[in-house]
Amino acid sequence: MRKIATNFSRIFVGVLFIFSGLIKANDPLGFGYKLQEYFDVFHMSFLGGMATGIAILLCVLEIVLGALLLFGFWSKKVTGGLLAIIVFFTFLTFVSAAFKVVTSCGCFGDAxxxxxxxxxxxxLVLLVLIIYLFINRASIKPVTNNSKVQQGLFALVTLASLGFGIFTYSTLPVLDFLPYKVGANLPQLMKIPEGAKGDEYAIMYKMSNKKTGEKKVMSDKDYLKTEIWKDExxxxxxxxxxxxxxxGYEPKIKDLVINDASGTxxxxELIENPFYNLIIVAYNLDETNENAVAKLNALALNAAQQYNIRTVLLTSSSAQRADAFSKNMKLFAEVFYADAVPLKSMVRSSPGVLLLKNGVVVNKWHYHTVPSFDKLSEEYFSK
Structure with a gap:
């Protein structure tokens, strides 16, 4: 019975850690954004600049420990490492839940x-299982006792998981779970369907009895139903x-508002453009890659001259900063403004590019992978 319980716990915990690590490694920049929230909550904002690097390393740690647990290698060190991690994360999620400081832990990314x-x-469930594994670590048997094979598998899993995280950071997530994924119809995702109910709220009154000093809190419905208002x-x-x-019903895209410098x-107009249009996203102009912006600026100029395609740059930076940036880069693209949250969700790159047509995301690219103007013309613009 103990052997069955140990094997079940080992497989369950190992697979879950690998799955969790892979899901987050698929979108390390998004996981980095989540870590920045935690850093701010715990007054560790100085780590913000390292958030993405820390995110990738945490993903690698999860995947490697999960794989080593499945292989049964170095059970004492692996179960000890898992126990330390789960104690830390259990504390973190409790603080998030009890004090409502972070609304989503990001355990499985946006998936x-x-x-x-x-x-x-x-x-808590994982904590119980890992404690059981730690207590019974002597009964975890490795799939092989050959030390060279063990070290080779350890190196292979580490390099593969690290390479995957670096690859997705340098390109884009392999699987896009965000609302701005390729094929998404943005205007539809911003609408509330006819008949769908919105959020329901109650107005809560704090009541006090002038004669007895009794106090109570009651909703506006109870206030009218009980006719307490008649009692002086x-x-x-x-x-x-x-x-x-x-x-109530919440649209998948609920926070996208695009304005010009004057607030219009x-x-x-931009999202529902019936023609091809390019959206360059650079939510923070102080942190965006200027060489990439320069190349995209040249692409935008060619697209406008040869196909009359509109290109805009979206940022959450101030109008003053954007104006200085535009003049310095000699931007051809028009500059518009939106909140940083939806811009970070649009494309995990700064800058990143979306190709829209009639409100649909036709394609999107990291600045490392943007096709040449000739390829864009051949595949999209000239058709």
Whole structure:
């Protein structure tokens, strides 16, 4: 019975750690954004610049420990490492859930979004299983006792997982779980379907009885239903609170608003353009690759001259910073502004490029992989 329980725990924990590591390594920049949230919460913002590098290393650690557990190699060190990691993450998810400081832990990236309490529950289960494995680590048998084979497999898994993380960071996620993925119809994803209910809120009144000093809190519905307002002894104290009672339908894209420097809304005009248009995304102009922007600027000029294709640059930087950047780079593309959150979701690259037509994401590229103007013409513009 102990052998069955140990093998089950070993396989379950090993597979889950590998899966979790691979999902996050598929999008290390996104995982890095999540780590920056935690760094800010724990007043460790000085680590923000290293967030993506730390993200890749954490992914490698998860994958390697999961694989070594499945292989049964070095059971004492591996179970000890897993225990240290799960204790740390259980503490982290508890803090996130209890104090509502981070709304999603990022455990499985954007593929399987979990609430903080779901993440904490998952970590508790893993904690129990890993403690059991640590106690019974002597019964974990390796698939081979050949030390050279063990070291070779360890090196292979480490290099493969590290290479995968670097590859996806340098290109784009192999699997895109974000709403701006290729083929997505952005206007449709921004709409609330007809008949769908929005969020339901209750107005909560703080009541006080002038005669008895009794205090109570009641909703606006109960306030009217009980007709407490007819009793002169009861009075409303302070300002009422608006409380979410029931979550309604939420569009997949709910926070994209594109403005020009004067604040005019251009979202509909840019997103629903019936012709090909190029969107260059550089959410922070201070951190974007200027050489890549220069190449994209030349591409935009050719596209406009030969095919009358509109190119815009979206950023969350200030208008003053964008104006200085535009003049310095001699930008041909028009500059518009949006919040950093949707821009980070559009494309995991700075700069990154989206090719839109009639609101649909036809394709998207990391600045390392943007095709030449001739290839874009052949595949898209000239058709």
């Amino acid at each position: 399987i979004p979990l609430t903080p309490w779901q993440s904490f529950s998952k970590d 002894n009861w009075e409303i104290v302070g300002n009422p609170d608006k409380v979410l009672v029931k979550k 809304d251009y979202t509909k």
